[in-house]
Amino acid sequence: MKSKRVSIKNIADELKISISTVSFILNGKAQEMHISKELSQKVLEYAKLIDYKPNHLAQSLRTGKSRNLVFMMEDISNNFFSKVARIFEDMIFTKGYKVIFCSNANDDKKSKELINFFKLNQVDGFIIVPSPGLQNTIEELLKENMPVVLLDRFFEELKCSSIVVDNHRAALEATLHLVKNQFKNIGFITTTSEQTQMIDRLSGYEKAIIESGLQPNVLRVPYDGIFDGSAKKLIKKFLEHPGNLDAVFFATNYLAQSGLEVFDNGWRNKLGIIAYDDNEMFKISDISITAVSQPVYEICVKLMEIIFDLLDNNNPDHKDQRLVLKTKLIIRESSMTK
Amino acid sequence: MKSKRVSIKNIADELKISISTVSFILNGKAQEMHISKELSQKVLEYAKLIDYKPNHLAQSLRTGKSRNLVFMMEDISNNFFSKVARIFEDMIFTKGYKVIFCSNANDDKKSKELINFFKLNQVDGFIIVPSPGLQNTIEELLKENMPVVLLDRFFEELKCSSIVVDNHRAALEATLHLVKNQFKNIGFITTTSEQTQMIDRLSGYEKAIIESGLQPNVLRVPYDGIFDGSAKKLIKKFLEHPGNLDAVFFATNYLAQSGLEVFDNGWRNKLGIIAYDDNEMFKISDISITAVSQPVYEICVKLMEIIFDLLDNNNPDHKDQRLVLKTKLIIRESSMTK
DNA sequence: CTGAAAGCGCTTACAG
DNA sequence: CTGAAAGCGCTTACAG
DSSP, X not given: OOOOOOOHHHHHHHHTSOHHXXXXXXXXXXXXXXXOHHHHHHHHHHHHHXXXXXXXXXXXXXXXXXXXXXXXXXXTTSHHXXXXXXXXXXXXXXXXXXXXXXXXXXXXXXXXXXHHHHHHTTOSEEEEOOOTTOHHHHHHHHHTTOXXXXXXXXXXXXXXXXXXXXXXXXXXXXXXXXXXXXXXXXXXXXXXXXXXXXXXXXXXXXXXXXXXXXXXXXXXXXXXXXXXXXXXXXXXXXXXXXXXXXXXXXXXXXXXXXXXXXXXXXXXXXXXXXXXXXXXXXXXXXXXXXXXXXXXXXXHHHHHHHHHHHHHHOOGGGGGOEEXXXXXXXXXXXXXXX | OOOOOOOHHHHHHHHTSOHXXXXXXXTTOTTTTTOOHHHHHHHHHHHHHTTOOOOHHHXXXXXXXXXXXXXXXXXXXXXXXXXXXXXXXXXXXXXXXXXEEEEOTTOHHHHHHHHXXXXXXXXXXXXXXXXXXXXXXXXXXXXXXXXXXXXXOOOTTXXXXXXXXXXXXXXXXHHHHHHHTTOOSEEEEEESOOSHHHHHHHHHHHHHHXXXXXXXXXXXXXXXXXXXXXXXXXXXXHHHSSOXXXXXXXXXXXXXXXXXXXXXXXXXXXXXXXXXXXXXXXXXXXXXXXXXXXXXXXXXXXXXXXHHHHHHHOOGGGGGOEEEEOOEEEOOGGGSOO
16 A cells, blocks of 8 residues: 555664664664764765654553643534644644643543544543543543643542633632623523533622622533524523523533524623633624633643643643642623623 | 563463464454464464553554654634544544644645655644645645545645535535625625635635626735734725725634724624634624534545545545535524525 | 455664 | 664464
8 A cells, every 4th residue: 555664774784884873773762772973974864865764653652652632622613622633733843742632521521432442543642521420431541641631621639630711710800890880680501511611600690799799590401402503592582581690601612602692783882791711703893892811821721731641651740730820811892791 | 660560472472372363353454364263262362361452653663654644734722623533532532543733724834744744754644624735735645545535625727635625616606695685785804815715715705796897995904914914904994995895704703803893883783794714712602603613524435435435545536536515604693694 | 254464654662 | 883573563374
């Protein structure tokens, strides 16, 4: 099929030396092995001449390292995750690693299937945006000494490195911003999820509302509802029913999207709005929506640091590094006093 | 490091048979090899008992097939590509294959680096959204008998399978829709790229304009300008200068995004707008933008068909299947007669 | 019906 | 300074 590649053996045969010598030289261990500069030079030149490329598969089989990482997120087509993916991808290739992105749809069954599938494929580590019931599966991975970093959410009781943002503070700050801008009846639209990131966003909202002497008003939408359209109906009803909401805070980007779709024309003149997670489209005037922006670039930098620390050192002390990054409230027209 | 896995040898030793027999049974070749049902049964049961998992790396090294595909797109964080990625990903895992997504930023150097990198890693095939000068590199891949499918754009003179949409027809239809809705001075905002997809969109626009007895009005923005902000300035000037544009057609989704950002408040009451590529955000009322929608799901289905045809059969006759799919104009408020 | 053996392309103790 | 050899975990002719 493919045109035959040259192997280390070809070089050894041609140069009448052993494959071990070739291997040492190619791996930069010539000095260490006291191989003469002349021989090294000769091998390197010949390797370049015949365009030798090591077979990574064979290396992996021998060394047990595949230089493959899995990055399992909720949904790669989601704006937030796809931005993270793009940045992470650029960073990882410079390290000579590959990353396989996959989406678990926040579903435990799907998550487990994917993890099992990748375990067969000898990946070196996992970055995981865990679905709700994934704690045991991750615990197993850790027991097998697999490097794992959780992203966006974590499990209180599980000793595992993670990177999240300060969801509580972000929601608190955003809600207070609405309060400051004279909104009196601020609704919070979230999911039924009990995952840490959602709990924290809710508690931030509630704290701000109570501190301000206002009434909380929360709508919880089942996760599935976002895809089957029922979320839109629930949101519509929520907006109509108490009748006196003057602002809404969407707790996730997909809720914001569903929510914005159900609004009537002219909503922007009436309703204060903040969305969790920014989106390029929010910048467009005539819509211009205030949003909580996560530090996507910083998330990737930290992700790289932690996963490579785990990969390189496998230091047990580093297996439980929990990082909390700060978000930023990007204030636009939608949250201005009406 | 990782807890030791069981191998085929463990099974053979335990059951006092040879590893070949175990291998045949595990690979479903028991019948073919006339191995007794009893032995088969015993091996299968024991394998399950000790939770045997084949080492895909070893299999790949031996068979030369890695079950890895590379999907190189322009930018995975772009809405269109991330939607394709999500659907493709779901399809590919059911086939037991992995897919590695990467982004070339429409840059030849980056494209070549990525392709070289993945060739070292023994991938079985490539799906490529090619950057402008990638023809030779792809030709080489084909010569090496590598399965390749191009997406979104192609090279006229290169015999290589591809999936594109009918860009000419799509742009023609969209422009005629604006004409029908009484717009008289329709601007076309495109890139300086000479790639097939952009050429075809432009020719579709021009044909519609000329057939309708109108004046074409085209702005060409350099690709880099989209990221350094200069695109916005160019678009702003374009909209202001002739002064009498009453509609604009954005030839790509990132141009639409840049363009929409520069508009003043109230643009939607004055200007007819159509964007190439749909976006969830376009559905939001008060913005509601007409868009050319590509058949994302169908693209993935066809991509799977063609790449697996190549992978399974490697039939030379199938190396030049060129598919052209139809787009759909999603009519919303932005293109209504003002 | 089943086993011994070669080999995929590497790395790395071990020996000299 | 350099080479012969084992082995990573498989698959697959070949032999009996």
